[in-house]
Structures are given as structure tokens and as C-alpha cells.
Amino acid sequence: xxxxxxxxxxxxxxxxxxxxxxxxxxxxxxxxxxxxxxxxxxxxxxxxxxxxxxxxxxxxxxxxxxxxxxxxxxxxxxxxxxxxxxxxxxxxxxxxxxxxxxxxxxxxxxxxxxxxxxxxxxxxxxxxxxxxxxxxxxxxxxxxxxxxxxxxxxxxxxxxxxxxxxxxxxxxxxxxxxxxxxxxxxxxxxxxxxxxxxxxxxxxxxxxxxxxxxxxxxxxxxxxxxxxxxxxxxxxxxxxxxxxxxxxxxxxxxxxxxxxxxxxxxxxxxxxxxxxxxxxxxxxxxxxxxxxxxxxxxxxxxxxxxxxxxxxxxxxxxxx
Amino acid sequence: xxxxxxxxxxxxxxxxxxxxxxxxxxxxxxxxxxxxxxxxxxxxxxxxxxxxxxxxxxxxxxxxxxxxxxxxxxxxxxxxxxxxxxxxxxxxxxxxxxxxxxxxxxxxxxxxxxxxxxxxxxxxxxxxxxxxxxxxxxxxxxxxxxxxxxxxxxxxxxxxxxxxxxxxxxxxxxxxxxxxxxxxxxxxxxxxxxxxxxxxxxxxxxxxxxxxxxxxxxxxxxxxxxxxxxxxxxxxxxxxxxxxxxxxxxxxxxxxxxxxxxxxxxxxxxxxxxxxxxxxxxxxxxxxxxxxxxxxxxxxxxxxxxxxxxxxxxxxxxxxxxxxxxxxxxxxxxxxxxxxxxxxx
Numbered sequence: 157x158x159x160x161x162x163x164x165x166x167x168x169x170x171x172x173x174x175x176x177x178x179x180x181x182x183x184x185x186x187x188x189x190x191x192x193x194x195x196x197x198x199x200x201x202x203x204x205x206x207x208x209x210x211x212x213x214x215x216x217x218x219x220x221x222x223x224x225x226x227x228x229x230x231x232x233x234x235x236x237x238x239x240x241x242x243x244x245x246x247x248x249x250x251x252x253x254x255x256x257x258x259x260x261x262x263x264x265x266x267x268x269x270x271x272x273x274x275x276x277x278x279x280x281x282x283x284x285x286x287x288x289x290x291x292x293x294x295x296x297x298x299x300x301x302x303x304x305x306x307x308x309x310x311x312x313x314x315x316x317x318x319x320x321x322x323x324x325x326x327x328x329x330x331x332x333x334x335x336x337x338x339x340x341x342x343x344x345x346x347x348x349x350x351x352x353x354x355x356x357x358x359x360x361x362x363x364x365x366x367x368x369x370x371x372x373x374x375x376x377x378x379x380x381x382x383x384x385x386x387x388x389x390x391x392x393x394x395x396x397x398x399x400x401x402x403x404x405x406x407x408x409x410x411x412x413x414x415x416x417x418x419x420x421x422x423x424x425x426x427x428x429x430x431x432x433x434x435x436x437x438x439x440x441x442x443x444x445x446x447x448x449x450x451x452x453x454x455x456x457x458x459x460x461x462x463x464x465x466x467x468x469x470x471x472x473x474x475x476x
Numbered sequence: 477x478x479x480x481x482x483x484x485x486x487x488x489x490x491x492x493x494x495x496x497x498x499x500x501x502x503x504x505x506x507x508x509x510x511x512x513x514x515x516x517x518x519x520x521x522x523x524x525x526x527x528x529x530x531x532x533x534x535x536x537x538x539x540x541x542x543x544x545x546x547x548x549x550x551x552x553x554x555x556x557x558x559x560x561x562x563x564x565x566x567x568x569x570x571x572x573x574x575x576x577x578x579x580x581x582x583x584x585x586x587x588x589x590x591x592x593x594x595x596x597x598x599x600x601x602x603x604x605x606x607x608x609x610x611x612x613x614x615x616x617x618x619x620x621x622x623x624x625x626x627x628x629x630x631x632x633x634x635x636x637x638x639x640x641x642x643x644x645x646x647x648x649x650x651x652x653x654x655x656x657x658x659x660x661x662x663x664x665x666x667x668x669x670x671x672x673x674x675x676x677x678x679x680x681x682x683x684x685x686x687x688x689x690x691x692x693x694x695x696x697x698x699x700x701x702x703x704x705x706x707x708x709x710x711x712x713x714x715x716x717x718x719x720x721x722x723x724x725x726x727x728x729x730x731x732x733x734x735x736x737x738x739x740x741x742x743x744x745x746x747x748x749x750x751x752x753x754x755x756x757x758x759x760x761x762x763x764x765x766x767x768x769x770x771x772x773x774x775x776x777x778x779x780x781x782x783x784x785x786x787x788x789x790x791x792x793x794x795x796x797x798x799x800x801x802x803x804x805x806x807x808x809x810x811x812x813x814x815x816x817x818x819x820x821x
Contacts, residue, residue: 301530320754325551331564348540408641
């Protein structure tokens with residue numbers, strides 16, 4: 157990705173040309189911190205050196221881990237690290253990862269099973285939660301009703317409550333209604349939407365001109381019609397950004413699945429990964445292969461969608 | 477009509493596209509909206525239907541909160557005064573008064589192995605990373621905001637740890653920190669613990685350092701991202717004016733840049749500290765038994781062990797009280813303190 161300084165904005169589009177909104181670009185103004193004089197070469201070199209060094213600090217561990225995942229376990233725990241292992245590269249670690257089953261009665265390898273479970277648990281609440289959050293945001297931004305103000309304050313207030321102080325009573329409640337050892341505690345609450353998402357989507361919808369909504373009203377669209385036919389299509393980039401943030405949170409969640417799911421067949425990817433790391437303690441090649449397998453899906457999603465990610469985070473983090 | 481909608485939609489994209497990317501665009505857009513609203517909207521027509529739909533739509537997340545947030549919240553406070561024996565069955569609860577609190581505060585709890593005070597201490601020491609990573613993130617973001625090439629690429633790289641699961645990151649780093657075969661001790665040239673090599677994983681004091689390094693590495697991306705965005709919005713004319721007055725680089729940074737990004741600093745600080753007080757995953761994955769001398773047992777880890785391993789709901793609830801109070805106090809202090817140094821335009 158290059159600088160998005162000259163990201164075109166749809167302003168020049170011809171009237172009547174239906175355009176899909178450009179993918180929320182991370183718009184960057186021309187570098188602003190630049191002082192009147194241009195920086196001298198020494199300063200520039202130092203800056204690039206620091207940036208490169210930090211990039212190396214980020215990337216280096218991944219290189220080590222990838223190399224290790226292709227080693228034999230003896231080489232993986234050797235006290236002399238080698239970029240080219242003496243015993244040669246091998247897929248042994250990955251073979252182990254894709255055959256290891258937590259119990260004999262499970263049909264799928266534990267990591268694959270965990271991955272499928274994660275998708276099953278995370279996707280429905282992410283999508284449904286996105287819908288409920290944005291319909292609520294639509295009401296907060298475009299509809300008039302008396303209790304709007306205090307309802308919105310209340311909603312924002314709920315964001316301040318730290319989630320972990322509720323895990324004890326939630327566990328007791330879920331236990332009493334038989335939700336322990338089911339994915340329901342991870343799924344159902346999210347389906348009602350998230351305050352942060354409502355907050356973000358409200359910002360977005362507020363930017364949609366009222367004239368557009370009035371016009372569609374005259375066209376005979378009801379409130380649902382306006383929401384689904386006008387608001388949602390216009391908000392696709394914003395929804396994608398929020399959806400991705402929700403998804404990454406669910407995909408990487410650890411405490412929730414650890415608390416509520418106690419059977420191997422129900423485990424999510426993260427819990428399965430941690431179990432593999434415990435089981436194969438000394439065989440680091442297997443453990444590293446498992447980490448890579450667990451990371452690759454999310455990293456792939458990230459590299460293809462990073463601008464949505466980044467815009468979503470910047471705007472939900474900064475708009476207060 | 478079709479055409480008009482399409483036209484408006486095209487207009488819309490011009491506004492809409494900016495919103496998520498440009499965090500100040502929404503505020504710019506809002507005055508426009510309030511100006512238009514009274515003119516375009518019929519005042520009385522359909523007000524009742526709108527009232528109903530509006531309330532219904534808006535209420536969905538609040539209903540969710542009432543069921544899955546408010547009820548547990550009330551119960552959380554009640555349960556700290558109940559004795560539920562062993563297990564999670566609320567039907568077996570008996571009134572216990574302040575017994576749970578007395579137990580929580582008086583003993584170096586036999587079950588977990590450390591007292592709640594030590595758990596608080598662990599949480600705070602392990603949370604030093606919050607502040608270090610924020611300062612480092614500001615430094616990197618400041619460099620990124622200079623006139624450099626490839627800003628987008630740098631940022632994509634720096635943000636990678638944020639999208640990686642904490643579980644995978646912790647497992648990776650635990651391997652690299654292994655005293656006898658990890659890359660870090662090999663790099664330092666000594667892999668023999670009996671002979672003075674640093675024991676990153678089992679030495680109680682070094683364990684704190686190790687966990688902090690992992691947290692800094694994985695936590696910086698978020699701060700960099702928000703700081704870069706904030707820095708692009710610093711008022712340029714103020715900086716130029718300072719330059720004319722002969723201000724040096726340090727003066728410019730501390731007198732102009734730092735105050736104008738103070739809301740971002742404050743936001744990151746509040747969220748960082750609230751998150752830090754609730755930390756659990758890194759130390760639990762690193763060593764599920766709690767680490768050397770139980771130094772990895774944070775407050776949430778402590779709660780988790782009472783709730784799940786020891787099935788003592790009363791004490792676990794009392795510990796959540798302590799956590800809630802701690803978060804409340806720290807947040808209040810930060811908000812009060814912020815009046816002195818946070819400058820909103």
C-alpha cells in the first residue's frame with residue numbers, strides 16, 4: 157500500500173452515476189509536521205533507521221517462528237539457532253498439527269475443529285450485532301423520539317463498565333439456565349449490538365443528508381425501507397470496518413471460551429492452540445506450526461482489508 | 477425520482493467516504509445536519525410512528541445490556557454477601573454478611589496461594605508496559621508524521637501484532653524467551669542457567685520483565701495508529717508561529733504538539749489503564765499455574781481461579797468488587813487530573 161494522500165473523493169462523479177462509496181480510505185493529509193525547512197539528510201537517515209529497526213522488531217519474531225515450524229523438534233530446541241537447520245527442513249510440525257486430536261472420539265483434528273467452531277460462534281453474532289447496532293444508530297441519528305437523549309447517554313455509559321467485573325455473576329446465571337458448555341454465552345449477548353458500534357455508526361449516519369431521507373420518504377419508503385435501501389448500502393465501508401473489528405475481537409477472545417466451554421469438541425481455535433502448546437511442550441516445532449496455522453487466517457484477512465481495519469480503529473478510538 | 481436518489485447518493489459518498497477515515501469529518505458534518513433538519517423535516521406528521529420506531533430501534537442494544545449486563549451487575553453486588561458453598565448453584569445460597577470480604581482481605585488465600593493485595597501488586601507491575609508502550613508509540617507516531625515515504629507500509633507492519641491473537645503471541649514469545657534454547661538468550665550469548673544465563677521464564681523478577689516486554693510488543697500498534705491520526709491534525713500555523721519566534725524542536729514538541737494531542741493521550745491512558753487492570757490472557761497462557769512465585773496471578777486471574785477452579789462464588793464476587801472499586805478510583809483520579817493537562821479545542 158502506498159500513501160493515500162491523493163485518494164480520490166467522489167466529488168467529481170457525474171450526477172446520475174450510481175457509485176458505490178469508495179472504501180473508507182485512510183485519508184492522510186499531506187504530512188503536516190514537516191517544518192518550514194526540509195529535514196536534513198542526517199535527520200532523515202536517523203528517522204528511517206529507527207522506523208526500520210522497529211519494523212524489524214515486529215517482523216523478526218515471526219521469521220524465527222516460521223523457520224522453527226519447519227524444523228525437526230530436535231533442531232527446534234537446539235541451543236544453537238540455525239537459519240538452515242542441520243537436520244533439514246521438514247513438514248513434521250504441520251503434519252502433527254493437522255492430525256492431533258484432543259480425544260479419540262473427535263473426528264476432526266483439534267485445531268481444524270477449533271477453527272470451524274470459532275467461525276460458527278463468531279460470525280453470527282458479528283453479523284447480527286452489526287445489524288442491530290446500526291439500526292439503533294439509525295434511530296439515534298435520524299429519527300426523532302422523546303427518550304433519545306437519555307437513552308443515548310445510558311448507552312454510552314454502558315461502555316464504561318469493565319466487562320470482567322461481570323464474569324462471576326454471568327457464569328452463575330449461565331450455569332443456572334444451562335448455557336455452560338454451549339456457545340450461547342459467547343453468541344447471544346453480542347447479537348443485541350455493541351455500544352461502541354452504535355456510537356461509531358451514528359457518527360457515520362449523521363453525515364448522510366436528511367434531504368436524501370425525505371426524498372425516499374416521499375417515494376414511499378418506510379423506516380425499514382429507508383434503513384435497508386438507503387442507509388445500509390451507503391454505510392458498507394463503515395459496516396465492514398466495524399464488522400472486522402468485531403470479528404477480530406471474537407476470533408482472538410480467550411477468557412470467554414475458556415470459562416464457558418469445557419469440552420474438547422466445543423473449543424475455539426485459541427483454546428485449542430493453547431492446549432496443543434501444553435501437550436507438545438518440548439516439541440517446539442509443532443507448537444510453532446500450530447501458532448502459524450492459527451495466525452494465518454487473521455493475518456490474511458488483515459492484509460486484504462487493512463484500510464477498513466485502520467479506519468475503523470482510528471474513528472472509533474478518536475471520536476469522543 | 478430514481479435519478480434524484482442516485483444523485484443524492486453520489487453526493488453522499490463524498491461526505492460519507494470521509495467519515496470513517498477522517499475522524500473530524502463527522503463533527504464537521506453535524507452542524508450541517510442540524511441546520512438542515514428543521515427546514516426539511518415535517519414537524520408534526522408521523523411523529524407518533526417515528527416515536528415508536530425510534531424508541532424500538534434505539535432500544536435493542538439497551539435491552540441486551542439490561543439482560544446481559546444490568547442483571548449480572550446487580551447480582552455481582554449481591555453475591556459478594558452470599559455463601560454458595562462449593563459450586564455455582566444460586567439456590568443453595570445463604571446470607572454470609574461480610575464473611576467473603578473478611579476472608580478475602582485477611583488471608584494469604586490458601587487456594588490461590590497469594591492474597592488479593594499481591595494480585596493487585598502483580599497486576600500493577602505487569603501493567604507498567606501500558607505506560608512504556610504509550611510513550612514509545614508516541615515516539616514512533618511522531619517520526620511517522622514527519623515528511624517520510626511509505627507511511628502506509630510502516631503503519632501496516634506496526635499494526636500486525638494488534639491483529640494477532642494474544643494466545644499465539646504469548647506462545648511465540650515464550651518459546652523465544654526459553655532460557656536454554658530461546659533465541660533471546662542465544663543472542664545474549666549465554667544459554668546455561670546454572671552458569672548465569674538470564675532465566676526469563678522462571679525467575680520471579682525476570683518474569684515481570686518478560687511479560688512486560690510481550691505486552692509492549694503487542695500493544696504498541698494501537699497507540700501508534702491513534703497518535704498518527706492525532707498528529708496529522710495538529711495546528712500547523714501554531715508551529716510555524718513558534719518557529720518564527722525561534723522555538724527549537726523540543727520546545728515545539730513539548731509546548732505545541734504535546735498539548736494539542738492531549739485528548740488522544742488521555743483517551744489512550746484511560747483505556748490502557750482500564751484494560752491493564754483487567755489483564756489475564758498473557759500470564760494465563762504463559763503459565764496457567766500462575767508463574768514463578770505466582771507473579772502471573774493478576775486480579776482477574778485471581779477471580780478466575782476462585783470462580784472456576786475453587787468454585788467459591790462468594791469470594792470471587794468480593795474480588796470483583798475490589799476490581800470494580802479499583803477501576804472506578806483510578807478512572808476518577810485520571811479524570812480529575814486531566815483537567816490540568818488535557819486541552820480540548
